[in-house]
Amino acid sequence: MxxxxxxxxxxxxxxxxxxxxxxxxxxxxxxxxxxxxxxxxxxxxxxxxxxxxxxxxxxxxxxxxxxxxxxxxxxxxxxxxxxxxxxxxxxxxxxxxxxxxxxxxxxxxxxxxxxxxxxxxxxxxxxxxxxxxxxxxxxxxxxxxxxxxxxxxxxxxxxxxxxxxxxxxxxxxxxxxxxxxxxxxxxxxxxxxxxxxxxxxxxxxxxxxxxLQKSTIDWQTLIRRFAGVTIKGEKYLTPLKPNRRYENQPGWRYEYKSKLAVIMDTSASIIEEELNQFISEIEKISKYDVDITLIQVDESVTLVTDYKSGKWKDLEIYGGGETNLQPAVDLVQSQTRVEGIIIFTDGHVDVPAVKRRVLFVLSSKHNPEFIEDAIKIYGKNSVVILK
Incomplete structure (x- = not known):
């Protein structure tokens, strides 16, 4: 049969x-x-x-x-x-x-x-x-x-x-x-x-x-290096951890995860092909044990949301204006507690001032001058390019 x-x-x-x-x-x-x-x-x-x-x-x-x-x-x-x-x-x-x-x-x-x-x-x-x-x-x-x-x-x-x-x-x-x-x-x-x-x-x-959209980046290795220090989150009760003192009762667990901010450039210079490329890579990152705060930005911040695996299906894109990454960086640094910032952009913008660990992910249609400037400021390991 x-x-x-x-x-x-x-x-x-x-x-x-x-x-x-x-x-x-x-x-x-x-x-x-x-x-x-x-x-x-x-x-x-x-x-x-x-x-x-x-x-x-x-x-x-x-x-x-x-x-x-x-x-x-x-x-x-x-x-x-x-x-x-x-x-x-x-x-x-x-x-x-x-x-x-x-x-x-x-x-x-x-x-x-x-x-x-x-x-x-x-x-x-x-x-x-x-x-x-x-x-x-x-x-x-x-x-x-x-x-x-x-x-x-x-x-x-x-x-x-x-x-x-x-x-x-x-x-x-x-x-x-x-x-x-x-x-x-x-x-x-x-x-x-x-x-x-x-x-x-x-x-x-x-x-x-x-x-099937294969990542052009080894995110597992990169995240391990980029966000190697995990943050001890809140203590919470969970049925998935047995209580050591009382059988059949929930136990306490601390949340240990890398916490990252992902900034996505949604300005007018970003074409649909690049947006799809960015979202595909963000989805790949979400497969690993990380908490992601996703910020969309053109000349100002247009959306702040948590990103979980599979959220691409319902993700609305807001933007289409001029480009300025600094407002998104400022928001992350003043209002969130993350270990590092990953910025997806085509590079047709000034390099922002970032006080935390940062990684710039450039689209295949990137501006080469942005790469040169970013490397001068943040070092050669601060930039990767999508193929």
Missing amino acids: IKKALEILTKENPFYAYLLLGVQLKNDNNVRNMSLKFSKNGDIIFLYNDKINKKPLWFLKAIILHELMHIINQHFRIKPKNSREKKIWDLAMDAAINQFIPELDARSIPLNLLIEEGHGVDNEVMFAGPPPFMINATAEEYFEWMMKEFEKKGDFDIESLPDSLDDHSNMFDSDIPVEMIIELTQNKVGKAFNLFGKTLETGVKQMISLS
Whole structure:
């Protein structure tokens, strides 16, 4: 039945057919339904439990698509820190994926009902779906929302949440570095998208398009150097950290994150291509463990907002006037407590006076004179150029 489902999928959609090329099927009755795994050579393996061969054909097709969506969304790059976080992360991933699979979406129960009213899902005819007010969000956004809801509700019995549709444990255990898996899978998804992306529905197409915009900057290394000193944030209660003194009670946790201000030049000299380039890089930064305050500026500050992963979908751009980066820098230095400032611009503006650590990210259509001036003032490591 699994092979039959694979055959039907390859005939129905060439995009998914391309992704399924070379995928290995292996029986493992220790997994729940199906599980994604990567071999030492980076090959994709679908582990399956024999019992799913007794499931309806629509279920088999849906769960195979579910595994492919894990690959497309690169869910394997974020490993839960403990069993409690895993429970929430499992459901967050399911909700992010199931909304794009019609057979599962039609049978889904929103996360808000799972939490607020204690509804369950059996992953047979009922599945986890997104809240109606958070359609097309990412797993990271659902995870953050669920954590806040548990804290507001005061019900910390996270273990009572239903299991996920598939077994996610093997996805995080690999003999090769996760960076290599990301590169291998992203290349394959990219080729499939270039060839057959037009066959996909709009929501899936939009999600894949953004994920494939590779960063031209090694943000992980750069952030580690640029914002190496983390700030100890507020102390708060969380169900994701057990209380050392009282069992089954929430524990205290301090928030340790790099806090960055990102200034985006939205003046008239910035064309749409550059804005898309800037937003793509800001989205890449948000994937790391940082808190981002995003400031848009032309000749004055036009917008100040927190930026979370996936927020690009609802981000409005304000600007179109002349260029002056200094008002945004002054706002950051007087009103925020951040470790450093990242400024996205084309450089057709005077270099601002910055008292904190700063990095200028110049678009491919940049002004070379700005680079020279910035390096003279802040050093050669203060400027990077997008290609």
